[in-house]
Amino acid sequence: MTPTSGSSRPNVAVIGLGYIGLPTAAVLASSGADVIGVDINQKAVDLINQGEVPFVEPDMSTTVAGVVSQGYLKATTETPHADNYIVAVPTPFKEGHKPDLVFIETAGKQIAPLLKGNELVILESTSPPGATEFLADTILNARPDLTLEPGTANSVYFAHCPERVLPGRIMIELRTNDRIVGTLNGDAGERARELYELFCEGEFLMTDARTAEMAKLTENAYRDVNIAFANELSMIADGLDINVWELIKLANHHPRVNILQPGPGVGGHCIAVDPWFIVASAPEQSSLVRTAREVNDSKPGFVLDKLLPQAKRINDVQIAALGLAFKPNIDDLRESPARQIVGRLAAELPQANIMAVEPNIEALPAELADCENVTLTELNEAVRNADIVLLLVDHNEFTRLDRSLLAQKIVHDTRGVWG
Template sequence: MPTGSTPERPSVAVIGLGYIGLPTAAVLASSGAEVIGVDINADAVATINSGLVPFIEPDMETTVAGTVAQGHLRATTETPHADNYIVAVPTPFKDGHKPDLSYIETAGKQIAPLLKGNELVILESTSPPGATEFLADTILAARPDLTLEPGTASTVYFAHCPERVLPGRIMIELRTNDRIVGTLNGEAGERARDLYQLFCEGEFLMTDARTAELSKLTENAYRDVNIAFANELSMIADGLDINVWELIELANHHPRVNILQPGPGVGGHCIAVDPWFIVATSPEASSLIKTAREVNDSKPGFVLDKVIPQAKRISGVKIAALGLAFKPNIDDLRESPARQIVNRLADKLPEATILAVEPNIDELPSELESRSNVTLTETVGAIEEADIVLLLVDHNEFVNLDQSILAQKIVHDTRGVWN
């Protein structure tokens, strides 16, 4: 048994300390496990070991600080031996929207030399069907002395337990949401359930690993398709000079209609990525899902086509771009359409001054920091200085803004906050 592990406090190594891995590590450590978090980012490791957090998530910093101080959570760049492994590494896509499993493969190769038999390996990363088998194959290829055959001293157990949490509410939803648990071999699912029951109060829904993998993709593809309907409707309404926000409000008075709200696109690592995994897995049967992805991916271009012609007619134009995150009140910029729009504005309008406003970050992402015509600034000053105001994210700071400051400005509200 690893140092510090007891029957009452199982040892867990969480591989990947990003937006899912670190909250999971923290909540496990606060709920009865001895947790070692592993990440290749030495700065993030040092930050966590000092009791701080490398990104914003409500209520997480207090939990991290407490568990680090108690000695139940520590971070390292070296993978240790543990009774349980949770792999929470990125799963981006490659050219052609094909899933990139290289991070999962690397994690498997790091875990393999440490195994002794009877460990549980949980893949938590959102993954295409077959990824848990891929992780198992990677480990067993490096360790032919181990087996998937249940009940032996050399058995390693594998399960898939996809995260189902909302950024901004992760620390709450980790505890309250129902949990899908997919078994690859033997009693892996039951063992994973027992581990997650340390903190999860929701219902545990047991299935096989492939079904668990597809269930998470299905949840996000469902939302993507519905958002695509709203986004396509917004483009139709614009061409007909109809206020789409009023249109949706009217339609939603029907008792069986619940249209979502349109925006400048879809971002984040989940909804903007996961449907492509389904398309890659079954390209001939997923035409609706593919079309929805294409509609949502086209929305930033639609926004740019509205703004750029106006900007070109104003000498020395200044544009206040409000928001860079992919959703309100967080600092997560992954796959953000707002970030993409600002970058493309800077490229298409090199003579313009773009005043980027993102209250949840301290410095611009690298591709915008290198743009000489983009400056990170504060809300009121940017609007007062701007000719064009482009609302891209409905952060509280923008929703609660005194709208009188918008007088005499050209305003593009992509979120329906000021309509």
């Protein structure tokens, strides 16, 4: 870990200032590194340089404001030279649920011309097996004068260090969670561990890059399979006229049973996406992982099938849709089943007034803002005027709602928080 000239603080460029990149940049800067964050979003860059944050994450705004004011964190749209690079760009999937590595490729092409030799490049993006090799190949194809062979002046070192944090607790879990570090060449893993030791208090689990990539996917696929069991159970129970919440509570009294809670589907960039990377890597051997994904992807349709017949019997129906985020008390709408359900309601019920309640955002996402029958509405107003109340996300504001406001309403509680 080479320090900046004249400084004992290592210098780091974090590529991608999203839900993982910005917290990582901030905690590094607050723990002894000089950090330049890179993002293509000029508005986000400007906000960060003003000491502000472009999205909601508890405890992050104070840290960002502090390190920016001290000059330890700066944001830019131009990739600089650094001794250490952390690539934290999106890894979506494309048609057929195949992984799309275009953002990783773009990051590699931006980094390549800046390298002088002996730099460390860490891929932190959740990725399919082989993505770290793909990043290395991208850089070395652009710079054939560089090499993966360790110990020479033109060597570049690559590692994979997947994030393992929970939105809403990122600033805590970055410091406390154990960290998997995967080495691609030379002592890249040891160098990455030294860098992350600036802030990470958890155990460092050393392995190779491919195993590190697969470990993160395995963690999320495990959770997806268990959520799918709960969601499938909720659909079975509904057909048998059984209260699934009571059913799960009773079953969980067994000392070796711990069924999760069902919901309207699964969202977020990790659990809703990562298992497909396993399926794409081993399609013949991943039938259980695929089925779990299909079950969870089908749950929004199940919710709509229950609600739409009721809504269509009411003229000019008023629907309060509570929540658009993919989990409670954050503003992250990525892959959100709630967002998907509201969009499909708007299309299926053009005469309805759909009052979307999401206390963590100031404006609707573009595809909902374009719907004439969807408005972002305050909670009490929406519930008071609604014929149907649809609880999609268990934000604190919704769990504390005065239940008397639900009297004489048709209520669909997909989270089981209102009994």
